Amino acid sequence: MTTAQTAAEHTDGFRRVHPLTPLLRFWTLILAVFAGLVLNLNLSSLQAIWSVLREDTDLAIWPLVASIGGFVLACGLIWLLSRIWWKATGFRLTDEEIQHRRGVLNTQLRTARYDRIQAVDLVESVIARIFRVAAVRVETAGGTNSVIEIAFLKRAEAEELRRQLIDTTHARRAESQPVQEGFGLSEIGSPRVMETPVGTGRQVVPSIPIMRTLGSTALSLNTVITVLALLIIVFTPLGITALVPVLVGLVPSVWNLIDKSWKFQADLAGDILNVSYGLADRRRQSIPLGRIHGVSMTQPLLWRLFGWWTVSVSVAGYGVDTKQGGTTRLLPVGTKDLALHLVEVVGPLDDGELETYADPTRITRPTYTSPPQATWVSPVDRKQQGVTLVGEAGGVGADTAPRAVIVHSGRFYHRMALIDVSHIQELTLKRGPIQKLLNLSTVRLNLVPGPVSMQGSDLTYADGMELLTVLRRRSLPELTGPGPDGENRAGTVGYD
Template sequence: MTPPAEPAQPDQPAQTAQYRRVHRLSPVLQVWTTLLALLAILVFNFAAPLWRWLGDENYSARQLLWPIAAVVVALVVVVGVSQLWWSKTGFRVGAEEIEHKRGVLHNQVRTARYDRIQAVDIVEPLAPRLFGLAAVRIEVAGGVNAAVNIAYLPREEAEELRGEILARIATKGPNAPMAEEAAEELALDGLASEGSEARVSASAGAPRKNYLVPPIPIGRSMVATVFQFSTIATVAASLVPLLTDLTLAAIVPILVGFVPLIWRTIDQSWRFNASFDGEVFKLRYGLANRRRQAVPHERIHAVQLKQPLLWRPFGWWTVSITSAGFGAEASAATGTAKLLPVGTYEEAVAVVGAVGPLSADALTDLSRADYASPRRARWVSPLDWKSQTATVRDGVALTSFGRLTRRYQMVKAPHIQELSYEQGPLERRLGLASVRFDLVPGLVKMTARDLDDADARALLEALRARRLPPMHPSESPHLRG
């Protein structure tokens, strides 16, 4: 009698899952800017000599064979190397983690456990989007470089992979609510993309989306970009060669420094909108690089409410955050650290209130500040000294500074990693000191500036008594707090 077959183990399919490939164009699309730069160099260096050569009476068609052969060989090399790179790149979705491998000479395998994933974003840079491709970026707790980037897949496959990962997260802790909400949003997006009839039926059966930040008008994004320091400095520098004997080369460093900032303002505020379900902030934005980004509320450590000088006539503000594991806006890959790139004060109040723990009115109420810069601080900060304050209230540390560009900042005291007492020679002579709050890497930098020395020491002692929260199982030690 044949014994009954043993039941299959639940993890067996995941363990034997084969690696899945990214799109064949992925290697080229990841370095397309470099290839474009090389092409531009070739055109500028060889186009003029080629035309002169073709105009020569002694020109022979055979003389073009070597340049054509060189171009063909270069194309063959590029295609061959890219396909070799493609053959060594893949990913697979396992029972406990998702795995991504790449590398020809140096093999690299990165994994992301489902209980450590903080967000799963869809990223659509300009060049891949022209081919209908997108990347799936998986943010993992543990550091600013811990993300796993699967690039590139057909848009539909990227959406399916995101849904598959979210389904896995929903069965694991601690971010199951984030996964469930994101999966519902993904399902609604799928209905909306099936056609007008599906959109009508979906809208009839589902409540209208409740925006925390409604889509930012394109006109506001453009005007806000014009009225910022980097834009004005770039325009002023561009006029220098016209008004002086300097050449264009003199302004290249300025253009290199400021043009990316100008473009980032446009790209990251273009049709920006945000919603909040109590667990996760869901952001959508992007002109060239479209992105759907999820920011878990529990990972936000600090928030900043800022109003640049040139935005005051319009009443516009920006709200930035520092989120554990995301880092600063060092590149487009990390996403935005702004929950409101440019918005009205009412929108800023709503965003700050959603982040908490204090409201925007409490954040900007300097009349209740515990510590403020004394009058003698005007020798150190002649413009800002009246706006520099620090407060500890209900376990929250608040700071403010800036008279031209106003900044109001807030962090829960347990999220402060370290405290630094700072006093330079001039501050020592004036009896002043500053207290710097060391936070996880991010956009918000907090310092209680130019306080009376006794007040600075009192603030330091008050914050030293803070109690650090227990370490989250998914956090590394250096992210504690």
């Protein structure tokens, strides 16, 4: 049975979403109203209700009956209005695009061409899981606010719609865009992409143990700051009013760490990395390896006690990691060996090259490092800062075209990032006033929006100019101008 057969349709071909969608979208408001009513049931209200139940004739029950009747009438009115909104909401798949329509007074129609789709994710919020429904999020090229969410559908219908979108995108791109050598591994919908459910491909990241998730969250910087702030508030005369901004600002970030690493697992099927995670909002996400650009491996200070690391990536078309968007952390917490294995899977270097050039704890064979005078501007991290260029046959010098760039930084917060040089968008050489006095410079590698940032910090001016020259010789895809993900293929160089 297909989605078209199971979903209700409008007369113009738009399929309706689940009838509970309006109420599920506003469930937090409904819950807040209900909680407010419960909290306002004081002792006198309870006594009045009890008197009514005992048939106390001396009690004027009409105000109570009117209140209950008004509440029921309001609920009925909300339900009626939600049905009107529901009937005006729908989606359909045409030969060229997916369309999503909503709104009664102001109708909004959003579309996404199949050749612009970057990823199709299945999202199950905590309230959606109770009613066995799910949302389908279509990530498209275009940056901010470029997501179309089809919410909500029965879970089986949502899974079928997701498969249908991926298959259609696959077929459409196979017809219009032959795979080019040197253009990453693949894109969603390329001839080599096959959508496979989590758990059926080669396991890359096994399900993260719950105790490891809780332990890593407890040792994270956000949690430590939250605990310290609470202790200061409790043991100082700041008062309870100071507690509110702390809870509002820090607790959601701590919860986000738990939610996005809860039972996280990843499997590799062909050139697609399928991940599944979530405590409150369960999510299934497919990430094409060809869309992964920068890769970083980091270790917070307190995680050294257990040897834990995290791996993050910048994915073309995804942007920064947000609550509504997909995750860009491919390993929320794991051992060093597991993190390096994942970097090998999604990055440009093999296992041997990672062992030789990319030890995340220290610089092994750097091409450029910060000179002694950089101690004045970076006294703590100076000896940990370095840039390593890797060529086709291993290490690379100033006269050899590089294939990949590795950047090390951080003494207390270990960080190693790497990227295929073809994914570098722009190059910028920066020199601040103090750097000019010390004959230093910083070369920034501009990448697609995401959590991974890379720069050669506090190099000598000569090394900075040399690095700039070497990276300008990098091999670039044949495409010029904006690609399907909105990125600039040609790349530019800037001076600041």
